[in-house]
Amino acid sequence: MENIKQKVQERYTQVAQGASCCDSSCCSDVSDKAQHLQGLGYSDTALGDLPEAAVAAGAGCGNPTAFAEMKEGETVLDLGSGGGIDVLLASKQVGPSGFVIGVDMTPAMLETARKNQEKANATNVEFREGEIENLPVDSDSVDLIISNCVINLSTDKDAVFAEAHRVLKPGGRMVVSDLVTTGDLGEDVKKSAEAWAGCIAGALDRDVYLQKIRDAGFSEVVVQEEKNYAEGMPIVSMNVRAVKSTCC
Numbered sequence: 644m645e646n647i648k649q650k651v652q653e654r655y656t657q658v659a660q661g662a663s664c665c666d667s668s669c670c671s672d673v674s675d676k677a678q679h680l681q682g683l684g685y686s687d688t689a690l691g692d693l694p695e696a697a698v699a700a701g702a703g704c705g706n707p708t709a710f711a712e713m714k715e716g717e718t719v720l721d722l723g724s725g726g727g728i729d730v731l732l733a734s735k736q737v738g739p740s741g742f743v744i745g746v747d748m749t750p751a752m753l754e755t756a757r758k759n760q761e762k763a764n765a766t767n768v769e770f771r772e773g774e775i776e777n778l779p780v781d782s783d784s785v786d787l788i789i790s791n792c793v794i795n796l797s798t799d800k801d802a803v804f805a806e807a808h809r810v811l812k813p814g815g816r817m818v819v820s821d822l823v824t825t826g827d828l829g830e831d832v833k834k835s836a837e838a839w840a841g842c843i844a845g846a847l848d849r850d851v852y853l854q855k856i857r858d859a860g861f862s863e864v865v866v867q868e869e870k871n872y873a874e875g876m877p878i879v880s881m882n883v884r885a886v887k888s889t890c891c
């Protein structure tokens with residue numbers, strides 16, 4: 644498990660430093676990256692308003708900000724915020740009366756994110772170092788959790804969903820884009836720490852993933868979008884929404 648975590652950190656340190664990350668989805672050229680992100684559902688206008696370095700560091704597999712229906716004044720938490728692309732988009736949507744927290748475990752990513760925050764002049768944003776399995780966030784304090792292609796990288800997804808449930812206010816929602824499987828990946832792929840860091844080996848079966856969200860206490864678990872992600876592999880990019888109930 645430590646080996647996997649170390650590989651994940653090494654991979655995303657390289658991404659933060661501008662290297663292409665893992666597969667054809669990761670392009671070092673900003674215009675290629677912008678095109679790739681548009682394919683994932685980011686609008687040209689939204690990307691155009693961001694610092695180039697935030698676009699270049701984007702390493703998601705969907706766009707949770709497009710599904711989250713954010714309102715002014717909300718407190719938003721991004722799990723595995725990377726170079727800050729979704730945090731900065733959220734900061735515009737919740738406005739000056741709202742607040743956005745990004746949590747990431749890779750110091751180089753946090754450094755990139757904080758530089759992007761400064762370039763974007765985003766004052767309603769804070770990036771915190773930490774692990775999504777043990778969030779540095781108060782209980783019952785967040786209106787909305789977003790996350791983009793991160794939970795598949797965790798070796799303890801039950802802890803991630805339990806923590807997400809803990810920090811949400813009653814009635815709060817979680818909107819996550821992530822990779823899941825719809826068939827068997829084969830033993831060689833599943834055992835590879837490299838494939839884990841490339842968002843493949845750690846991907847769970849779609850139905851197991853959804854059940855883990857329910858087991859953590861969430862209700863109204865709804866898949867909002869599903870797209871094939873890797874040609875020739877049983878992997879899809881899924882956007883899922885879930886709610887922490889107001890009672891019990």
Ligand SMILES: C[S@@+](CC[C@H](N)C(=O)[O-])C[C@H]1O[C@@H](n2cnc3c(N)ncnc32)[C@H](O)[C@@H]1O
Nearest residue numbers: 655701702703723724725747748749774775791
């Ligand atoms: C594929 S990138 C996605 C970054 C960002 N969400 C985006 O869309 O560009 C994964 C990010 O999650 C972070 N990460 C992976 N596992 C983590 C964990 N267990 N706790 C905190 N951060 C983690 C990595 O450091 C990296 O920045």
